[in-house]
Amino acid sequence: MLEYDERLDFLTTFHSLAHLNFSPVLSQTSQGEFFVLAAIRKLEKLETKKNNGISGIADSLHVSSPAISRTITSLENKGLVQRNIDRLNRRNTRVQLTALGDEVLNNECDMLCKFMSNVVNRMGEDKIKELFRLSNELIENVEKELGNDLTH
Numbered sequence: 072m073l074e075y076d077e078r079l080d081f082l083t084t085f086h087s088l089a090h091l092n093f094s095p096v097l098s099q100t101s102q103g104e105f106f107v108l109a110a111i112r113k114l115e116k117l118e119t120k121k122n123n124g125i126s127g128i129a130d131s132l133h134v135s136s137p138a139i140s141r142t143i144t145s146l147e148n149k150g151l152v153q154r155n156i157d158r159l160n161r162r163n164t165r166v167q168l169t170a171l172g173d174e175v176l177n178n179e180c181d182m183l184c185k186f187m188s189n190v191v192n193r194m195g196e197d198k199i200k201e202l203f204r205l206s207n208e209l210i211e212n213v214e215k216e217l218g219n220d221l222t223h
Contacts, residue, residue: 096186099175104151105183106132107142108176111152111168123165124157151175 073081094102110131114123122131129139143166146152151172157163168176191199 093183093186096182097179098182100151100179103138103142104146105176105179107139107146108151108168108172108179111166112173112176115167123167124163125166128166146172 092102093105097105100108107128110128111123114127114131117123125136125139125143128143129136132139143152143154147154150169152166153169154164154166157165194202
């Protein structure tokens, strides 16, 4: 069993991981904007498009709808996304990447991939793979313990 201080260090480490700031690696977006753009792209690729509104994006990122709405407004002002009224249900608004948004997301992804390659080279690929495996196992067990499946 982990000692009290070890458990506290463990929680502090995971808190720090969740709050890493990748903004210095990004050139055209903030970290929050990048993750919203990435979520929009991911939701656009799903066969059902009903999740690409504000609430679907918020759910996929585990962030509040008002925070996502503010970020979407910022991205709209930059010309990276557009909101469209759903023709079948006018109460729903869909969010999609513009051509510029798609290009910016690709550029940001390229820069983050180079950054992560450097991190992997420093740590070693085997350690990173083991970290992923253990992290996924940890998340699964934490979710079971909480009695809450956060992945929806």
